[in-house]
Amino acid sequence: MALSQFSFDFAPRKKMLLSVAMDEVAYYEVFSPMPTDEWFVGMILSDEIEGIKLGGRWYVFADSLENWLKKINSSSMQMAA
Numbered sequence: 274m275a276l277s278q279f280s281f282d283f284a285p286r287k288k289m290l291l292s293v294a295m296d297e298v299a300y301y302e303v304f305s306p307m308p309t310d311e312w313f314v315g316m317i318l319s320d321e322i323e324g325i326k327l328g329g330r331w332y333v334f335a336d337s338l339e340n341w342l343k344k345i346n347s348s349s350m351q352m353a354a
Contacts, residue, residue, distance in 0.1 A: 291317075291324065291331035294338050303342060316341075 289297075291313055299307050314331060317324035323337035 287335040288325070288332040289335055289338075291333055294333040294335075297338075298342075 291310060295307070295310060295313060298304065310331075313322070313333075316322045317331065317333065322341050323334040325332050325334075
């Protein structure tokens, strides 16, 4: 079946490897020093960030990571005011 002929009846959420998500966070220097991958896994397990483990690899939902970063950024902005 050609990809163009296949359609989902839902909108799949973009997922990225945890290591890619961490690279994004590091690139924008959100934290200094950068938290460990174990810390990020803990955030997933505590439902702070939505993610899943597939085949031994952790994936983060991109929209969840973005929403979490917005949340902590607005919290830090409010604390600075």
